[in-house]
Amino acid sequence: MTNGRQDRRYLWLGPGAAWLILLMLFAVSLGSAYLPLGAGNLAVNLGIAAVMLAVLAAVLMDLRNSVALVRIVAAAGLFWIIIMFALTFSDFLTRHY
């Protein structure tokens, strides 16, 4: 390993940045929860959680460098959960009609 030092920095630099972003987002989420936004609290919190998941998946799980197939698999989980939510709520949200 001739330029071992650069190698070492590569090990933690990217993930470290992602880690800081995640901690920051977490702090924002925690803080915003105390603001009286009504139903908005949940939306903000879940929105931030979604961003955190995206950062985690893209950087820490290295989804941004992975082959299309892996991304399709990851998207499949998401797609099917949308089916599940949409059709389950098609019942619960229309119970009163």
Place this chain on the structure above:
Amino acid sequence: MSDTAGALQHPWPDLRMQRAGVGLGMWMFLASEVLFFGGLMVSYAVYRSFNEDAFRIAGAHAQIVYGSINTVILLTSSFTMTVALRAATANVRQATLLFLGITAALGIAFLVCKGLEYREDLKEHLFPGPQFPLSPPATAMFWGFYWAMTGIHAVHLTAGIAVVLVVWTLFKRRVIPVQGSTMEGVAIYWHFVDSVWIVLFPLLYLAGRS
């Protein structure tokens, strides 16, 4: 070189494909896990949409301090896990062992913290039952979800820690080389457990803060 040759498993033609295959397999398992937790999430969503108030009242009793500490712990463990994976792929053995060890330690710290939190919860009789202190009745449902969700998450994390410790030992004793496909699967799984927590945290701890 002979180190990595031992990593190749039947029936894979080469290590690159094997690593890709393990990663792919793990991602498929995670898609499955997403649906597993999806069942829980959709139940929570249905009930929350009909019991807005009760979930707010019940959510205010969740131990936000423990929850926050645990979130930080898990986020950090994801960071160390990624470093360990990168070190393993680059075949930097010492760093792999170090960061994998830190990751496992953080996982255990999470569980200890969780245990303390559970003790507090039980002291307040927040486990649904005859002594449950909150009303309306749907608050008990929120706490039902609290125990189910954190419990299932804790089981997943425990499994993760166990796997990390086994892998660490195998690396340490040079039973398997760090550069094989093992780390790929372990890391992806660990991040997934972290992701679940990222979703659970606002649902359980941030409900009813405002």
Place this chain on the structure above:
Amino acid sequence: MTDAALPFVPPLDIWRGSYLDEGHTIASWLTTTDHKRIAILYALSITVFFFIGGVAIGLVRLELISPTGLFLTSDEYNRLFTIHGIIMVWFFLVPSIPATLGNFLLPMMIGAPDVAFPRLNLLSWYLYVGGAAFTVYVLLSGGVDTGWTFYPPFSSEYSHSNVIPAAVGVFIVGFSSIATGVNFLATIHMLRAPGMTWLRLPLFVWSMYTVSVVMVLATPVLAMSLLLIVAERFFGLPIFDPSAGGDPILFQHLFWFYSHPAVYIMILPAMGVVSEVFACFARRRVFGYAFMVFAMLMIAVVGFMVWGHHMFVAGQSPVADLIFSFLSFIVAVPSAIKVFNWTATLYRGHIGFEAPMIYALGFLGLFTIGGLTGLFLASVPIDIATTDTYFVVAHFHTIMVGGTVSAFMAGIHYWWPKVTGKLYNEFWAQFAAITMFLGFNVTFLPQFVMGWLGMPRRYHYYPDVFQIWHVLSSGGALILAAAYLMPLVYLTWSLFYGQDAGANPWRSTGLEWQTPSPPPKTNFVRPPRVDADPYEYHDFGRTEETGGEARARPQGEAT
């Protein structure tokens, strides 16, 4: 069957013994990671569970000969049909074709030496056999009386039976399904032989692909719904408890999110098997290959969006009823297309009447009846009238059991020479195939009738006006039992006294036939290379049209 027609004769000098010769001790079987041996382990264990479930329903059918019962109490009766349901659905039908034929053939058909994760494959068998044996023990020792559907609040609060351990057992078996699914998907994606492009995959492989997708994405939701039942019953967490504001219908949503796709877990592999059989015994390329692939993908995806048709009377909203009804009609389109395609495959073929073909035709008949009655049940008003009656019982048995078991038998007979290297007695096999088809119809056509007349399901005592239909149905069950037992005898007999089959007795083009029977441990002696589409049965026989017999072109070269 002339030797000249054989596309390939394995050279004896490179023959190194088959996977069966890799060890003869029990330990060598229990620790094997060879997909072929694991397939055999699965085959033996599901056969055992099948017959336990069969005895349970045999007793039920005997009891139902009289409207006031013969020898059971109502509690015993309820436990028996629960045993039958749980075992047959989770321990037989779901793993049946994928875990046995799929495990054995999938790697061979794509030219791989094994599945992607051989040790995971073995683990999945242990999960299966452990979970299933545990559940069967629970079912036989104390019993469960909830039916296989575990509906709360009956299962969570009112039932005085062993709901928790049974649910735990099924939960464990679920993970075996997921493991198998992940394994198959990774195998198909990563380990195809050179030249084996996606549109050269045999339809059986496509069926394994789609079924794996369904297994991986549906099974976890079942696991979660069972876990929540356990959480409620054991820990007292009020998840579905109506008095705390919970909704038992939510459980039904989760349960059917798995259990409807589970029907496709059972039927998709069957479609794959009969596609192979029709092509081979009609000596003809499968009509509309691309449409067949597309239809299976459609079924796998849209199959996830129709679960609410189990809940038209459950208290679901009428809007949801409409949505699910519409999607159920949509999902029937690809199934219908497949029936037409199989039929059209026969056109201009050289059709043979061997046992696998008869079983496959039996599948086609039962699948058509089952599918068409599915249209009735997708129509909300008819479903309201007939759901929870024997009409539904007959519908799903015809499609899930009649269809799947017929196809499973077609597959077993078709690949038996490959798996064992032996030929079975053709006459008895044909006889059993015809008996099975007749037995099915005698059993279930009366159930369609009495269901429409108003006979509810899960009834121990029933109004005497239905007795004639129950007696007929029980008689059919007897024929069916005989048809199930016959293969057990003549197939076992063939192991000891059957003729040697040779590498490719059916002169099939599939890659799995281009290697000795039984295959060597690594499946192929040399890594195979694929240079043709599947099912090229006809093209090379065109010059011989007047001679009647077509010659096939194998999909690849391998030994």
Place this chain on the structure above:
Amino acid sequence: MNISQFTTAASDYAVKVDRLFYLEAVISGIVVVLVTGLIIVFFALYYRGSSMPRGDVPEHKSHEIEIGWTVATLFTFLFLFWWAASDQLTALTPPKDALEIHVVAKQWMWRFQHPSGAREIDELHIPAHTNIRLAMTSQDVIHDLYLPALRLKQDILPDRYTYEWFNATKTGTFHFTCAEFCGTDHSIMAGSLVIMKPEDYARWTAAQPQGGDLAHQGEALFRSFGCSGCHTPGSTVHAPDLHGIYGRAVQLADGRTVTADEAYLHDCIFLPDKNRVAGFPPLMPNFSGSISEGQAIALIAYLKSLATVRGTRTQNASPEHTGSRP
């Protein structure tokens, strides 16, 4: 027992269901004949060794065939869906003037309460040519009231109301039964549906032991359970006035607005905190366990009678109570 107790189509709706059933049976029959016929023909022509010529089917032709039967199938199915859905939709909205009968199911018996106050067990008398609406709830597990002659079936859930409505056209005695598995004696949880001429029904009602009609029973319960202590306009306790409550929109403390139907009132009795009304403290005790489902039905019937008889007057008398405060 006679099979006609099951098979008679005893309402116009049932006749429509039968018609749809036979339509689908005919279509299915055609498909079966078509597929079977083709298979037989192909076997007859192309069995192995026959001398028929066997050229290739040209690619474009087979595509046209595929697309042809895909589209044909799709349109047939859409047609069936349209037919079935329109049958369902016309049967969806219950008429306003229906005779409302309450049904309570429990392991393993049926209890019916008529508006007149008449009660029956495992037997249901109803007038023909009258709109009947069954409001059903369960005391334990999920049951299902299956009325074969009316081609109707509906699950009955604990702590919730579900409904069936119909207008019977044929008189006679028919079978009804439980269709959702509910435990040991599920199969004998059955009874008789007696459809009578309206004048016979009136006579039958008059002959029943009189305990006052449901609303009057409910009024007595309203007093004996102490509801009247809080829920009357002059009460010192700050509780919603219930006059004219039924069918009105209610503003809840958490911001939702719901219509005060049976299910809502039922919840208010058994789960008072679930739907707290805006502007009122959570004082109402929980009556689950002390009030039975049958009594709840009577109470709700009483509240409904308040809505129809005195609703307008009360609102006029206390204008500040309208709007958000029911």
